Amino acid sequence: MKELHIISFNYPYPPSYGGIIDVYYKIKALSDLGIKIHLHCFIDQIPSTIDREIKEITENVFFYRKKKNPLLYFLPTPFAAAIRNSDTFLKNLEKNKAPILFEGLQTTHIIRFLRDSDHKLYLRYHNNEREYYKGLSLSEKNIFKKVIYKIESLKYSGYQKKLLKKFEAVFCLSEKEYNEVETYSGNARLIHIFHGNESVKVLDRKGKYFLFHGDLTTADNKRALNETIDLFKTLPQYKLVVASDRATEDIKRKISTVENISLTPIQTTENLYRLLEDAHANILISYQNSGTKVKLFNTLYNSRFVIINENITDDPFLMNLCLYGADMNEIRRQIITSAEKEFHETEKRKEILEKNHSDKAKAEEMVKIIFKN
Template identity: 80%
Template sequence: MKELHIISFNYPYPPSYGGIIDVYYKIKALSDLGIKIHLHCFIDQIPDKIDPEVKEITENIFFYKKKKNPLVYFSGTPFAAAIRGSEDLIKNIEKIKAPLLFEGLQTTYIIQFLKDKEHPLYLRHHNNETEYYKGLSLSEKNLFKKLIYRIESLKYAGYQKKMLKKFEAVFCLSEKEYKEVENYSGNAQLIHLFHGNQSVKQLDKKGNYFLFHGDLTTADNKRALNETIDLFKTLPQYKLVVASDRAGEGIKRKISAIQNISLTSIQTTEKLHSLLENAHGNILISYQNSGTKVKLFNTLYNSRFVIINGNITDDPVLTNLCLYGTDMTEIRQHIITSAEKEYHDAENRRNILENTHSDKGKAEEMISTIFKN
């Protein structure tokens, strides 16, 4: 029986946002192929129970509380990594001799304390963290948060260089990060995002509205939504539905004042899929160049037209399945054009996505690398 330790930055259920979606569906795909998973999770509060969806795809699950000491801010190690150190994690790893897969650089703090080389080390590289925090700093309006993100970005610049060469392989999400890691440490492997979708939906030719969905507590999503709202103010003939469970009062007030824009909660995966299935077009905009966003897979598998800007994906296969705009003027024109069109692309998407982006295929690639001996 092949066994694998996975060290996750959070508890991977429910799979409701980008990074944790990749973690959960990766575990599921690996488990479905017979890999025995020992899952280690850093969390704020230890849960009262383990969800059956996680229990049935793991052999063991361990929890470790993130550190709360504010002095960690003054460490030379990135804050997100420094708060995820644990002696108990090291002890639990030493009990089971198996490869280690770290989910993001923020989980790698313990590597310096491992006593032996009996655990081959692998990294799931979720982001170029230096660029990610730099992007957050640029999008953030709060001056204190802007400074914190900038400091974190600078810390990660050195930390990434120190850590990336320690791994047998670094599994990258995007073409850009694959090239960066391969040029630096020569151990990169491109494994696109695990997303949990099985088949492309066959839908009617027309939907009822345009959809924007996402976590509206992040600076990037808030900026993207404000741009989208301003766009739809100039297109009163088209309805925009904004879907989020985390919208602030300012956003709620702004939306309520515009007749053709409405706000709804998501709450469940079933509700999200219903929103996607009834949408005629989807607006996906980002100002952070950090690889393919997981919401792109959800829209391509479960909805009709998908309108994107350049930061949603750097995968040309996926870009070709979308309506691409270099700026908001082009995005606006795609909205107008697609509103009058019927959707007929399901078969083409099915042929492409199920051949090139299936979770099973990605899991098989990872297994062949991790267990090559």
């Protein structure tokens, strides 16, 4: 039986945000193909129980607490990588010589302690971390955080160049990152996001509101939401629902002052799908150019219109399924236009999404690469 270590930057359940969605549904798809998964998770607090959904798709689950030492900021290693380190982690890896799939560069600090012959190493390249932290620095208003993100970006610049050549293959999410990695280290493979959706939902032609959803503790999402709130202040005839489990107090206060905007928790995947199914259009905005965002797939499979700016995807086929705005004035026009439309794009979406973006096909491609011998 084929076995694989997967090193996750967090516990991948529930799959409610960003890269964790990709991690969870990748594990599920690989497990469905018969791969025995040894899952290693770096987390803040070790849970008392493991969710049934994780137990069913893994052979073992190991937890390691992220280090809290602020002095790690002063190491040349990026802080996000330095805090994900453990002697127990190394011992658990050495018990089984299966290949290792690292979920993001922040999980790779252990590589320096592995003997070259022990494991075949693979990387899921979630972000160009140098660009990601540079983008966070530009979006962040807090001066202290802005400086921290800038330093982390500079650290990753050297860190990722040094590491990328150590992997048998680097699985990239987008064309942009594939081209960057392939040019530098020649080991890139393009494997799009795992998202868990199997079929495009057939919905009524009209929804009830506009929807913005995401993790509102990140600088990029906070900036995007603030822009969207300011936009809907000028469109009092339309209702905006903001869905998040991680809204800061300043955002809660700002939303409470606008009559046509409401904040609702997500809590479960089922609630997220219900929110998507009732939405007439979704607002997806980013100020970071880092390939296709995971939330785009959830909206395209489970909702109606999707209004995006240029940083949500670099895939021309996916972009063709959305309404595009180059700036907030164009986003505003798309909101007004879509509000009057009925949705008739289901068959077009099925043709593109179900043919080109199934999780099973992506998992089969990864298995061919990892277990090629």
